[in-house]
Amino acid sequence: MPTTLLELREVGKVFGDTVALAPTSLAIEEGSFVAIVGPSGCGKSTMFNVIAGLLRPDGGEVALRGATITASTGHVGYMLQKDLLVPWRTVEDNITMATRLTRRVTDEDRAEARRVARQYGLGEFLRHYPSALSGGMRQRVAFMRTLVTHQELLLLDEPFGALDAQTRLEMQEWLLQVWKDTGRTVLFITHDVDESIFLSDRIVVMSPRPGRVVADLANPLSRPRGIHTLLEPEFIALKAQVLGLLHGGDA
Amino acid sequence: MRRRVLLNVGVPILSLLIVLGVWQLIVVGGHVASYIAPRPREAITSVTSQWSTLWPLILGTIRETIYGYLIGAVLGFALGVVMAKIPVVQRLVYPVILVSQAVPVIALAPVLVIILGFGIVPKIVIVTWIVFFPVTVNVLDGLGHVDPDLKNLARVYGASRWRTFVQIEVPASTTPLFSGLKIGAIYAVTGAIIGELAASEGNSLALYQEHANSNLNTAAVYGTTIVMTLIGIAWFLLVVGLEVWSTPWQRRSVARRRWRRGADGAAR
Amino acid sequence: MKLRRLGLTAASSILVITGAVTAATTASSSAAPLKSVTFAYDFPGPDFELIPVVVAEDRGYFKAHGLSVKVDFPTNTSSTTQFLTTGTAQFGFITTTDMAVAVNVGAPLLSVANYSMRNNWALFAKPGVSLQAKTLHKTLLGKRIFSYGDTWTEAMLPFVLRYAHLTTSQVKIITNPTANDLTYLLAGKVDFSTSTTNYELPGFAGSHVKGKLSQLLGTQAGAPNIPIWVYAVTKSYAQSNPGTVKAFLAAILEATKWAAGHQVAAAKDFDKAYPKSGYTNAYNALGWKLTVPFLTNAQHRYFTQTNAQWSTLTSALKGIKLITKVAAPSSYYTNKYQPAQ
Known part of the structure; x- marks a missing residue:
């Protein structure tokens, strides 16, 4: 019986007259990779900000391992499409940035940052400033920064949205590798249906006005995944189903 | 690299030499009497020949400039931070500091002297008065433009306001901060000179120049003007140097090891 | 001047x-x-x-x-x-x-x-302050004297100081080319001001301060009458x-x-x-x-x-x-x- 890591119970948020997120319940299992897919305005980022503790929901509760974390920060890893690397810090110091924001950085923290960077192909760039890195490399650094927070749950909000198609595919494969190595639980927002299917164990489909969950689909595709996955009939079938859900809402 | 040095150092020196050359040409070619406009050489000699008299006065001006500048920079930074952090304070204080800058410093100087006397204090106050404003405005602007996503990220990580301020907001504001500091550096000497003109017990660089002026010693007027300018430029360059030293990421792609240590030291 | x-x-x-x-x-x-x-x-x-x-x-x-x-x-x-x-x-x-x-x-x-x-250049002091040629040494010793720093005052002040047996280091000369000497004098920031009578007395009259400005003409204290x-x-x-x-x-x-x-x-x-x-x-x-x-x-x-x-x-x-x-x-x-x- 898998353990539930994160649970949303009737969590909703209204901004003025707009229901950004209708009361929603969702449970995320430990170690799973859940994709949340939906068009803009479907409330997926609002949901993330509620989980991250940045927004207080109008009602409901957010629980991590059964303990409530509603409107409280410091419990999850968090990464956006913008890499949010600080230009005045080197790659190594950017990786340890989250730690630096809460306590003094120790030699162990630095050693870990260096180890993670070497493991995932950035060992030569530890003393570089972010301005010297490509977009893909910057996103990797941002992800490593998220990783070394040692949070079990990682919230990734369209992290590869700004990358070109080739780099994006590389990053997706890379992410799956890291996920497999570290065993974290990932909640991954995207509006790219292919991406959501390629990466996830489970796909939560959302729709706007009001933002709500319209479907929660299991992803039957086997792992490890690669370019071949994109051509499998299950992939095509699932894609057709998700697209139908997304566009059916408009019909 | 060599080309850059040539451009950054060589060209400014060349332009200054051209200015001196044109000056010399006009004065010599136009047969201008030296009590109207001296030759560059006479201006420089007027300083070097009176060096033992001038040096203590120059030191005095430098002292006023440095004290006033440091107080102005710290005050300006603190004010910018408080105003950025507490909107009520910003609403209360912003009009006051705007008005403070609309007051012509020349008109202010005698008033300050009446209150603060003839010593170094009114000069420092005037320099502070001039320096704090660009620093405050730029810090306020810089802090107001820190990426809100970055601040949110810090919140998600559970950062305290203090750590967010030190680790994110201050370094993110270095460019506008140094803009303010550089503008302040250029005007600081002007403030000191205005303060010196507004009354001194004993001599000062500005009074020395004033005397030279009323005694038709035009060479010394030019000479002291050059000295005042050089103090201003030297101070400006010092601030630029500090900026270059403290913001290596703006010029380098790879950190020096020594700097990385320093960065962590600053983080504590 | x-x-x-x-x-x-x-x-x-x-x-x-x-x-x-x-x-x-x-x-x-x-x-x-x-x-x-x-x-x-x-x-x-x-x-x-x-x-x-x-x-x-x-x-x-x-x-x-x-x-x-x-x-x-x-x-x-x-x-x-x-x-x-x-x-x-x-x-x-x-x-x-x-x-x-x-x-x-x-x-x-x-x-x-x-x-x-x-020469109507003179030393001035607040009303009531005694300003006499024969006691000038005692009156000026260690005191603050305002000067505009102009050549006339620079030329006349040494005569008066010599007359009073004082050196420039025995008084404090406050130089200010731009301010109003009367303001300093009446505010008590200086003890004596220097100016010419035709300018200083109308200025004092305009200040509405009671009394009569004390004055000592430079020519009564060693300055040449030129x-x-x-x-x-x-x-x-x-x-x-x-x-x-x-x-x-x-x-x-x-x-x-x-x-x-x-x-x-x-x-x-x-x-x-x-x-x-x-x-x-x-x-x-x-x-x-x-x-x-x-x-x-x-x-x-x-x-x-x-x-x-x-x-x-x-x-x-x-x-x-x-x-x-x-x-x-x-x-x-x-x-x-x-x-x-």
Whole structure:
């Protein structure tokens, strides 16, 4: 019986007259990779900000391992499409940035940052400033920064949205590798249906006005995944189903 | 690299030499009497020949400039931070500091002297008065433009306001901060000179120049003007140097090891 | 030289210059074409010592002598000599010390007439403070004395200090070229101020402080009794335009005599010519009244310069190293362009 890591119970948020997120319940299992897919305005980022503790929901509760974390920060890893690397810090110091924001950085923290960077192909760039890195490399650094927070749950909000198609595919494969190595639980927002299917164990489909969950689909595709996955009939079938859900809402 | 040095150092020196050359040409070619406009050489000699008299006065001006500048920079930074952090304070204080800058410093100087006397204090106050404003405005602007996503990220990580301020907001504001500091550096000497003109017990660089002026010693007027300018430029360059030293990421792609240590030291 | 009650700002001196232009253009043209010349005052803005020029313009004395005179004000008190040497102005109003300093650095200036005949420079103290020549040593010892830093005060103060058996290190000289000495004096920031009586007393009257300002004339404490202000031209201008110089002095003499005889009307003429001078009529009228007695010598004559006044002055200036060499008196002045009196 898998353990539930994160649970949303009737969590909703209204901004003025707009229901950004209708009361929603969702449970995320430990170690799973859940994709949340939906068009803009479907409330997926609002949901993330509620989980991250940045927004207080109008009602409901957010629980991590059964303990409530509603409107409280410091419990999850968090990464956006913008890499949010600080230009005045080197790659190594950017990786340890989250730690630096809460306590003094120790030699162990630095050693870990260096180890993670070497493991995932950035060992030569530890003393570089972010301005010297490509977009893909910057996103990797941002992800490593998220990783070394040692949070079990990682919230990734369209992290590869700004990358070109080739780099994006590389990053997706890379992410799956890291996920497999570290065993974290990932909640991954995207509006790219292919991406959501390629990466996830489970796909939560959302729709706007009001933002709500319209479907929660299991992803039957086997792992490890690669370019071949994109051509499998299950992939095509699932894609057709998700697209139908997304566009059916408009019909 | 060599080309850059040539451009950054060589060209400014060349332009200054051209200015001196044109000056010399006009004065010599136009047969201008030296009590109207001296030759560059006479201006420089007027300083070097009176060096033992001038040096203590120059030191005095430098002292006023440095004290006033440091107080102005710290005050300006603190004010910018408080105003950025507490909107009520910003609403209360912003009009006051705007008005403070609309007051012509020349008109202010005698008033300050009446209150603060003839010593170094009114000069420092005037320099502070001039320096704090660009620093405050730029810090306020810089802090107001820190990426809100970055601040949110810090919140998600559970950062305290203090750590967010030190680790994110201050370094993110270095460019506008140094803009303010550089503008302040250029005007600081002007403030000191205005303060010196507004009354001194004993001599000062500005009074020395004033005397030279009323005694038709035009060479010394030019000479002291050059000295005042050089103090201003030297101070400006010092601030630029500090900026270059403290913001290596703006010029380098790879950190020096020594700097990385320093960065962590600053983080504590 | 700034023996002036100030309170002038850059803005008010701009207003003042506009006033001057108006004054210059109000002179209507006569049959014969008028010779246009520029007169440079010694101070950035007009005040009552300009009354002879204002009267000469307003009452037609310049026109009667074939002149149209435009008044210019220098940016600072030493630019008047530069206005003359560069030809920006043909006639200038300067102090005798400025004259000596200019000649010393090779500026070819020539003083053609005294404005005032005697030295009314004085030390001042708040009402009630005893200021006596015979107790001056005790009175001044360790005290703060205000100076504008002008050459006249620089020249006179050493006489007074020597008279009081004091060195410059035994008093505190507060130098401020731009402020109002009376403000400092009345605020108690300095113990003594230095100025001329015709400027300091109207200033004090305007402050509405009760009592009588204590004063000690420099001449009662060792300072030489020599003229402070003169009319000057360049030597080359005088040589090529002797008629114009004579006409100018003739017009000024008539105007000065008229203004001395009609002091109230003369002050009103000034107010009319410079309504935005920043001074009240009371100030101007009192200032002019206090100036008039100094305009003539013991023989009741205007203008006349002497060898003695120039040699006394230049020796004094050399003594305090303001000038490097004392030239013959004739290299500073001439009386030959003055009208008969």
